[in-house]
Amino acid sequence: MGKEKPLPYRQLFIICACRFAEPIxxxxxxxxxxxxxxxxxxxxEKHLGYYVGFITSAFAVAQLLTGIHWGMLSDRIGRRPVILFGLFGTLSSILLFGLSKNFAWALFSRSLxxxxxxxxSVLKSMVSEITIEHSPEQRARAFSxxxxxxxxxxxxxPMLGGLLSNPVETYPSIFGRGGxxxxxxxEFPYFLPCFVSAVICxxxxxxxxxxxxxxxxxxxPTTQDPPTKVFHELEEERPLIQHNEDYNTFNGTTTDDSDRRSTTSPTPTLPDQSPAPSFRESLTPAVLAICLAxxxxxxxxxxxxxxxxxWTASKRENGGLGFQSDEIGIALAYCGCVTLFVQLLLLPAWTRWFxxxxxxxxxxxxxxxxxxGQGFTRYxxxxxxxxxxxxxxxxxxxxxxxxxxxxxxxHTTAFTSCTILTNDAAPRLDCLGAVNGFAQCCAxxxxxxxxxxxxxxxxxxxxAEWIPYPIRIHISWITLSIVGVVTFYSSTKLNPVDYDTSKFLREEQVFPPPEDEEDMNRRA
Structure with missing residues (x-):
C-alpha cells in the first residue's frame, strides 16, 4: 500500500497568512x-448596548448581502483575485473605523x-481544493x-485594541509630550490599534x-487541458506496448493490432464534462441541514x-464585572491562546475518539x-x-x-466541525464557492x-425595573442558553451518512489507477 500523500503545507501556509490579518x-x-x-x-450607560450591537451587526449585515456573490464570483474568475480584493477592503475599512468621530461614520466603515x-468562504474553498486527493483525516487537519x-x-x-487605545492617557511619556x-x-484615541491592524493586513x-x-x-493558467496533462503523467508509468496503444486510442488513431486489442484492454476515457450545478442544485438537503446548524x-x-x-465593561451595579479595557483585552487574548492549544493538541484526539x-x-x-453558569462569576x-x-x-x-x-x-471545536461538515456535504467540487458562500451568508x-x-x-x-434585580441581570445569559438548546437539537437531526466521508474523494479520476507491472505485462 502506497504512502499517504503529504499535505501541500507551503500553499496552506500562504492561505493562513492571508487569513491571519482578518481576525485581527x-x-x-x-x-x-x-x-x-x-x-x-x-x-x-444603560442603553449603550443598543449602539454597540448595531456597530457589530453592521459587518455581518453587509457580509450577508454580498457573501454568496463573492463565492459565486470566485467559482467563475478564480479564488485568488477575490481573496486579494477582500484583503484590500479590510485594510481600507479598519483605517476608516479608527477615524470615527461619530456613530454614523463608525457604522459606515464597519459596513464597508x-x-x-x-x-x-473563499479560503475554505481553496483549502478543500488543494486537499482534494488527501484522506479525510488529512483534510480535517488542513481545515483546522x-x-x-x-x-x-x-x-x-484584542491585545492591540486593549493596549493601544487612547495612547495619550495610556502612554503619556511617548504620546503625551504635545505636538x-x-x-x-x-482627537482620534482609537486610531492607533486600527492603524497597526491595517499594517498587518x-x-x-x-x-x-x-x-x-x-x-x-x-x-x-495552462497550455493544455487537464485530461491531456494527466494522460501524459500516467503514460510514463505504462509498459512500452500498452503506452503506444493508449496513446493511439487517446488521439483517435488505431492500428489493426491495437484496434483488435482494444476490446480486451481498458481504454482511457475522459471525465464527464457535465455543466456545473446551478446555485439551487448545489443546496442539497445535506447542505441545508448543516447550514442551519x-x-x-x-x-x-x-x-x-x-x-x-x-458584561465585563459594565459597572457592577448594572450587572457587569467593572473591568477596564486592558483587562478585557487580556481576557480575550487568553481565549486566543486556548484556541491554539485546542486546535493543535486536543481537537485531533477528540475527532479520533468521537x-x-x-x-x-x-x-x-x-x-x-x-x-x-457564567453570569454567576460576578458573585x-x-x-x-x-x-x-x-x-x-x-x-x-x-x-x-x-x-x-x-x-x-x-466554540473552537464547533466552528471547525461546521467548516469540515459543510465542505463534506457539498455535492461537487465546482460548486464549493457557492456552498461556502451560502453557508457564510447563513452565518x-x-x-x-x-x-x-x-x-x-x-x-x-x-x-425593566419591574423584574427583580437578581433575575434581570441574568436574562441575557438565560436567553443565550435557550439558543444553545435549539442549536443542539438541530445538530441531532443531521444524518451521519451525509457527513462522514468527503464526497470529493469519491469522484472518478480521469483514468483508473495504474495496475501493477505484472498484470499490465500479462495484458500486453
Whole structure:
C-alpha cells in the first residue's frame, strides 16, 4: 500500500497568512467599542448596548448581502483575485473605523468591511481544493488551520485594541509630550490599534500578491487541458506496448493490432464534462441541514462575543464585572491562546475518539450549561481572596478564566466541525464557492441579528425595573442558553451518512489507477 500523500503545507501556509490579518481587524475593536460609543455621547450607560450591537451587526449585515456573490464570483474568475480584493477592503475599512468621530461614520466603515470582504468562504474553498486527493483525516487537519489562524488573530487583535487605545492617557511619556502626534491621538484615541491592524493586513495583502496560487482548475493558467496533462503523467508509468496503444486510442488513431486489442484492454476515457450545478442544485438537503446548524451556532457565538465585552465593561451595579479595557483585552487574548492549544493538541484526539459529527453535538450540549453558569462569576467578588479581603478581583479572574477556557474549547471545536461538515456535504467540487458562500451568508445573517439582539436584551433587561434585580441581570445569559438548546437539537437531526466521508474523494479520476507491472505485462 502506497504512502499517504503529504499535505501541500507551503500553499496552506500562504492561505493562513492571508487569513491571519482578518481576525485581527475583526477583534481589535472589541476591548474599546463600548468606550468609543460612550465617547460619542449618544445615550446613558444603560442603553449603550443598543449602539454597540448595531456597530457589530453592521459587518455581518453587509457580509450577508454580498457573501454568496463573492463565492459565486470566485467559482467563475478564480479564488485568488477575490481573496486579494477582500484583503484590500479590510485594510481600507479598519483605517476608516479608527477615524470615527461619530456613530454614523463608525457604522459606515464597519459596513464597508463586510461589503468588500468575502474571504472566509473563499479560503475554505481553496483549502478543500488543494486537499482534494488527501484522506479525510488529512483534510480535517488542513481545515483546522483556518480557525487556528483566527485563534492567533484573536490573541493579537484584542491585545492591540486593549493596549493601544487612547495612547495619550495610556502612554503619556511617548504620546503625551504635545505636538501634532499628541493632538491627533487626542482627537482620534482609537486610531492607533486600527492603524497597526491595517499594517498587518497590508503585509498579508503583499504576501498574497507574490505567493498565493490559484486553486480553481478552470482559472489556472495552462497550455493544455487537464485530461491531456494527466494522460501524459500516467503514460510514463505504462509498459512500452500498452503506452503506444493508449496513446493511439487517446488521439483517435488505431492500428489493426491495437484496434483488435482494444476490446480486451481498458481504454482511457475522459471525465464527464457535465455543466456545473446551478446555485439551487448545489443546496442539497445535506447542505441545508448543516447550514442551519451552522447558522444557529453562529448566532449564539456572536451573541456571546457581543455580550462578553458589554458584561465585563459594565459597572457592577448594572450587572457587569467593572473591568477596564486592558483587562478585557487580556481576557480575550487568553481565549486566543486556548484556541491554539485546542486546535493543535486536543481537537485531533477528540475527532479520533468521537468522530466529527458526534464531537460537534457534544460541545453544543456543553454550551447550554456553560452559558447558564457564567453570569454567576460576578458573585465571586464576595469570596475572600488569599489575603482575606473581599470585593477584590482575584476569584473573579479565576471564575472568568475557567468559564472562558470552556467556552473557547467548545466554540473552537464547533466552528471547525461546521467548516469540515459543510465542505463534506457539498455535492461537487465546482460548486464549493457557492456552498461556502451560502453557508457564510447563513452565518452572517445570524451574526447580524445576534449583536443587535444581544444589545437590545441587555439594555431592555436592565431597564425593566419591574423584574427583580437578581433575575434581570441574568436574562441575557438565560436567553443565550435557550439558543444553545435549539442549536443542539438541530445538530441531532443531521444524518451521519451525509457527513462522514468527503464526497470529493469519491469522484472518478480521469483514468483508473495504474495496475501493477505484472498484470499490465500479462495484458500486453
Amino acid at each position: 481587524c475583526f477583534t481589535v475593536i472589541f476591548p474599546f467599542i463600548l468606550f468609543m460609543i460612550r465617547d460619542f455621547n449618544l445615550t446613558d 468591511c463586510g461589503l468588500l470582504n468575502g474571504n472566509v 488551520f483556518l480557525p487556528l489562524m483566527f485563534g492567533i488573530g484573536s490573541i493579537l487583535g 501634532p502626534l499628541t493632538d491627533f491621538f487626542t 497590508a503585509l498579508g495583502l503583499i504576501f498574497g500578491i507574490f505567493f498565493l496560487e490559484e486553486t480553481l482548475e478552470s482559472a489556472k 451552522y447558522a444557529l451556532f453562529s448566532f449564539q457565538a456572536i451573541f456571546y462575543d457581543e455580550l462578553f465585552p458589554i 468522530g466529527q459529527l458526534r464531537l460537534f453535538q457534544i460541545v453544543l450540549f456543553g454550551c447550554i450549561f456553560l452559558y447558564l 465571586m467578588y464576595n469570596i475572600p481572596d488569599p489575603s482575606g479581603h473581599t470585593q477584590t478581583k482575584f476569584w473573579v479572574w479565576v471564575g472568568l478564566i475557567l468559564t472562558s477556557t470552556l467556552k473557547t474549547m467548545f 452572517s445573517g445570524m451574526r447580524a441579528f445576534g449583536p443587535a439582539t444581544c444589545g437590545a436584551i441587555w439594555s431592555a433587561s436592565l431597564g
